Amino acid sequence: xxxxxxxxxxxxxxxxxxxxxxxxxxxxxxxxxxxxxxxxxxxxxxxxxxxxxxxxxxxxxxxxxxxxxx
Amino acid sequence: xxxxxxxxxxxxxxxxxxxxxxxxxxxxxxxxxxxxxxxxxxxxxxxxxxxxxxxxxxxxxxxxxxxxxxxxxxxxxxxxxxxxxxxxxxxxxxxxxxxxxxxxxxxxxxxxxxxxxxxxxxxxxxxxxxxxxxxxxxxxxxxxxxxxxxxxxxxxxxxxxxxxxxxxxxxxxxxxxxxxxxxxxxxxxxxxxxxxxxxxxxxxxxxxxxxxxxxxxxxxxxxxxxxxxxxxxxxxxxxxxxxxxxxxxxxxxxxxxxxxxxxxxxxxxxxxxxxxxxxxxxxxxxxxxxxxxxxxxxxxxxxxxxxxxxxxxxxxxxxxxxxxxxxxxxxxxxxxxxxxxxxxxxxxxxxxxxxxxxxxxxxxxxxxxxxxxxxxxxxxxxxxxxxxxxxxxxxxxxxxxxxxxxxxxxxxxxxxxxxxxxxxxxxxxxxxxxxxxxxxxxxxxxxxxxxxxxxxxxxxxxxxxxxxxxxxxxxxxxxxxxxxxxxxxxxxxxxxxxxxxxxxxxxxxx
Numbered sequence: 001x002x003x004x005x006x007x008x009x010x011x012x013x014x015x016x017x018x019x020x021x022x023x024x025x026x027x028x029x030x031x032x033x034x035x036x037x038x039x040x041x042x043x044x045x046x047x048x049x050x051x052x053x054x055x056x057x058x059x060x061x062x063x064x065x066x067x068x069x070x
Numbered sequence: 071x072x073x074x075x076x077x078x079x080x081x082x083x084x085x086x087x088x089x090x091x092x093x094x095x096x097x098x099x100x101x102x103x104x105x106x107x108x109x110x111x112x113x114x115x116x117x118x119x120x121x122x123x124x125x126x127x128x129x130x131x132x133x134x135x136x137x138x139x140x141x142x143x144x145x146x147x148x149x150x151x152x153x154x155x156x157x158x159x160x161x162x163x164x165x166x167x168x169x170x171x172x173x174x175x176x177x178x179x180x181x182x183x184x185x186x187x188x189x190x191x192x193x194x195x196x197x198x199x200x201x202x203x204x205x206x207x208x209x210x211x212x213x214x215x216x217x218x219x220x221x222x223x224x225x226x227x228x229x230x231x232x233x234x235x236x237x238x239x240x241x242x243x244x245x246x247x248x249x250x251x252x253x254x255x256x257x258x259x260x261x262x263x264x265x266x267x268x269x270x271x272x273x274x275x276x277x278x279x280x281x282x283x284x285x286x287x288x289x290x291x292x293x294x295x296x297x298x299x300x301x302x303x304x305x306x307x308x309x310x311x312x313x314x315x316x317x318x319x320x321x322x323x324x325x326x327x328x329x330x331x332x333x334x335x336x337x338x339x340x341x342x343x344x345x346x347x348x349x350x351x352x353x354x355x356x357x358x359x360x361x362x363x364x365x366x367x368x369x370x371x372x373x374x375x376x377x378x379x380x381x382x383x384x385x386x387x388x389x390x391x392x393x394x395x396x397x398x399x400x401x402x403x404x405x406x407x408x409x410x411x412x413x414x415x416x417x418x419x420x421x422x423x424x425x426x427x428x429x430x431x432x433x434x435x436x437x438x439x440x441x442x443x444x445x446x447x448x449x450x451x452x453x454x455x456x457x458x459x460x461x462x463x464x465x466x467x468x469x470x471x472x473x474x475x476x477x478x479x480x481x482x483x484x485x486x487x488x489x490x491x492x493x494x495x496x497x498x499x500x501x502x503x504x505x506x507x508x509x510x511x512x513x514x515x516x517x518x519x520x521x522x523x524x525x526x527x528x529x530x531x532x533x534x535x536x537x538x539x540x541x542x543x544x545x546x547x548x549x550x551x552x553x554x555x556x557x558x559x560x561x562x563x564x565x566x567x568x569x570x571x572x573x574x575x576x577x578x579x580x
Contacts, residue, residue: 008393009431035426036497037342037394062433 001050002069004043006060010034015056015067021049023069030054030066043069085123085133089157097157100253102230103297105138105155108188111301112151118142121173125166132158135166136191139174141181145309150178153188156231161191163237165201168209175215182314184224186304187240190231209236216243221414223314226307228300229254229280229290238278241289245411246307246363248300249280249290256283256290285366288400293366306361310375310382311415318416324379325356333549337424337488341464341495344390347372350422350462351385354378354553360385363411364404370394371401373408375417379557384412387422388473390463397428397472402442405472406449413449418456418560421480425469426495444579447471451478454570456563458482458556461489461543481563482544484555485534491542492532500524 014031017023025046032039047069054066088094088104097104103111110116118140126135136158140151152171154161163171178185194203202208219225220243227244231253238256241247249256257278264270264277275282283290294300312319329352336349351360355376362374370392374385386405388395397405412419428434428443450457450472458481459474470491474480485491492499501508504524511517537543547555 008396008398008429009433035394035396035429036495037390037396037426038344039394040344061431 002044002047003065004029004041004067004069006032006062006064006066007041008032008034008039009059009061010039012054012056012058012060012066013038015052015054017049017052017067019049019052023047023049029069032060041066043067045069081127082123085127088133088155089131089159093157101296102156102190102253104157105153105188105190108228108230108297108301109138109140109142109151109153111298112144112186112188112304113142114144114146118151121177122166122170125170126164132164134158135164135170136161137163137167137170139170141177141183144184144186144305147308147313148181148183149186149308149313150174150181150183151186151188154191154231156190156192159192159195161231162193162195163191163202163209164195164198168202168212169207171212172207172215175212175219178223179215179219182223182316184226184308184311184313185219186226186228187244188228188230189233189237189240190229191234191237192232193234193237203236213239213243216240220245221315224308224311224415226304228304229256230297230300231255234260245414246291247283247289248292248294248303248307249284250294250297250300251280253297254280254283254290281366284364288364288367288403290367291363307375310361310377310417315415319382321382322377322380324377324381325359327353327355327553328357329353333486333552335549337462337486337549339488341488341490344394345424346391347387347389347395347422347424351376351387354556355383355385356380363408368398368400368404370396370398371405373404375412378420378553378560381557381560382417383560384408384417384419385422386419386473388425388469390424393429394426395424396426397443397446397469399434399437399439399442402428402439402446402472406446409446409449409453413453413455416455418458418563419450419453419474420556421450421457421459421473423459423461423465423470423473424463425465425473427467427469428472441579443468443472447478448576448578450474452570452576454566454568456481456560456566458559458563459484460552460556461485461491463488464490464492464495466490466492466494476542481566482559483542484545484547485538485543486549486552487534487546489534489543489546490529490532491534491537492528496525496528499528 010032013033017029026042028040030041050068050070120140126132136155138153225244227241227247229249233256255278261277284293359377372387476483
């Protein structure tokens with residue numbers, strides 16, 4: 001199971017995938033906003049989205065799991 | 071040949087063949103080279119002059135006491151080399167091994183030439199520890215010498231296998247560590263020791279693998295695909311450096327950049343949209359001249375050597391594609407080390423700024439981002455090589471300072487037309503100053519209009535021409551002319567000579 005984590009503290013601006021979606025390697029899964037910049041969070045390997053753990057507007061800390069991909 | 075010379079020849083060949091055949095077989099299985107084959111690839115024409123070949127000869131099964139120490143040429147320049155032989159007791163250190171290493175260091179200091187450490191060693195021979203660990207000319211002296219030599223001559227580590235326990239300090243004191251993926255490793259305690267002494271169970275790669283060190287710990291600078299690649303990288307690295315600190319870096323023939331795209335096209339006007347700083351670098355530097363340091367570590371800051379019209383420069387650039395280009399604890403450390411390395415060997419520094427500032431929040435505060443950032447700024451401030459600050463896009467707050475802002479006496483601070491220098495960005499500033507007024511507006515549409523208006527006012531307030539008018543920046547330059555401007559300025563700044571203020575040494579933030 002891949003755990004896709006926040007690379008830095010910030011808020012969830014947009015969630016681009018839903019549970020069950022097929023995703024490719026390196027696909028942008030979540031967009032964070034931090035330090036007034038858009039921070040794309042990409043997956044690593046291809047797979048299927050198992051769980052989306054955050055909602056738009058949530059604060060996340062560096063290292064928090066945003067999405068799991070199996 | 072007479073009888074004595076025949077004896078010499080046979081004994082020399084025996085020593086040169088290293089350890090037992092089975093250990094050579096093991097090397098091949100791990101895609102590793104025999105030490106003398108590494109030296110053949112490293113040195114020009116495979117030639118070198120060896121000292122101490124017959125070390126520990128009376129022991130019969132410890133040829134050269136497991137290390138080759140030699141002088142030869144690389145790229146036509148003299149260098150000294152220490153290279154462990156892992157076919158001899160796993161490259162472990164006995165008393166004579168250590169003495170040979172200390173002597174080649176002394177040689178490098180006397181001749182004022184670079185020293186390369188080709189490391190592949192299991193560490194100290196515990197059986198010999200009294201003779202090689204605690205004494206004045208024991209292993210500790212190797213590290214003491216490395217510190218003495220640091221900044222005098224380049225010290226390069228090529229890590230081909232383990233560098234265990236105390237031995238891990240050889241890479242630690244080098245200017246650059248090139249590690250072979252999947253084979254190189256470094257750790258103070260092996261996984262076996264960790265399991266026995268603290269109860270932790272992990273693999274070799276997890277504890278101290280090359281990839282971990284090049285991407286997470288920051289102890290490694292370059293990850294090589296294999297041994298030949300590592301040696302090639304070592305030779306390439308040396309081509310950017312003078313042989314010692316009395317000389318200037320080699321100035322080669324200039325080449326045009328590889329990227330056809332103009333810098334004006336690469337940098338977006340929208341301050342918050344990411345662009346790839348590597349594209350800008352490719353459009354700026356001589357084709358194929360970029361040698362990156364710590365590519366996999368703190369990628370939000372790019373550090374690397376390059377040539378601009380044949381002249382060596384050190385580039386430090388924010389990467390907006392990673393974490394918005396924000397500076398973190400690791401990026402601060404990465405930048406500080408790189409700046410010091412360039413300054414030690416007269417390599418001019420070029421800062422390419424597109425930085426929203428240093429990261430904020432509890433995670434980084436407890437990690438000490440303030441003192442790490444101060445470390446970066448201290449290194450930049452005390453560098454006396456030509457320093458050119460280019461404000462590519464935004465440069466907010468302490469980010470401006472870190473990227474050699476005007477107060478730190480760069481030889482020039484120049485801006486692209488997209489430059490936006492401010493204590494903070496429009497969104498944060500407007501929020502800070504007008505928060506109460508904004509919240510007092512009931513209608514959401516009106517509120518958005520008001521905020522937009524304030525953003526526009528702020529942008530006019532920090533308009534780059536205003537800053538140029540106040541001599542905050544020395545010039546505004548279109549992206550398409552940036553390379554040309556840098557070529558000329560680097561040539562003018564060649565004669566820069568600044569005496570650091572008289573004192574024993576600064577008390578650097580760590």
